[in-house]
Amino acid sequence: MLRLLWAASVHTRYFLRRCMPTNILLDAIRTRHGLRWGIPAMLLAAPYLLAASICTNLIADGGPGWLNLLVLLFCWNSLKILIMGWGYPQVSDGWIGSGGPCQGCRVLGFELDWGLVADR
Template sequence: MFRLLWAASGHTRYYQRRYMPTNVVLDAIRTRRGLKWGVPTMLLAIPYLLAASICTSLIADGGPGWLSLLVLLFVWNSLKFIIMGPISLAHLTRARVREAVARRRAPIMPMSRPRSAS
């Protein structure tokens, strides 16, 4: 039973990481090249919060109850983007410090003399 649940959760996680748009964007941000886009990506939370607000007002006006699931999904996605901004900034700072230390520790190669034309 536990093995089946473990396997199902693993497959679900793989599917979501591979095909869900927010997870694809967040995985791209977690790379070294993508860390600089973490803070601007926080702005993607705005459309998700707007969609959640629209769905909430539709529910309040007597809309179908399944819109509550969309509200939950929109809020969850917006929180992922909001949280990823500061986290990516911390990772970027740590990566730049690590790169600067590596540059300082790199051995200085002696400059070769230009060859004379003989």
């Protein structure tokens, strides 16, 4: 039974990574050449938030309850895009591009919680 659940979760994850539009976008941003598209990709969160707002208004006007799932899905996708678009290129640009922490962290003397930036 455990093996069946494990196999089902692996296949579900593979399907979601391969076929869902936001996951395809996030995989493209995570590449070395996709880092420059992180900030412009954040603009795609606006249509998701608009769709969530429309569904919320439909629910408030007596629409079907299953629209709540769409609201949750739209909000989740917009948060994924916003967090990945804003945070990932800034963090990984310093690590991938220069082979170490970003210059701003070193100059300002920030000490990260996990100890990645050493005091100089």
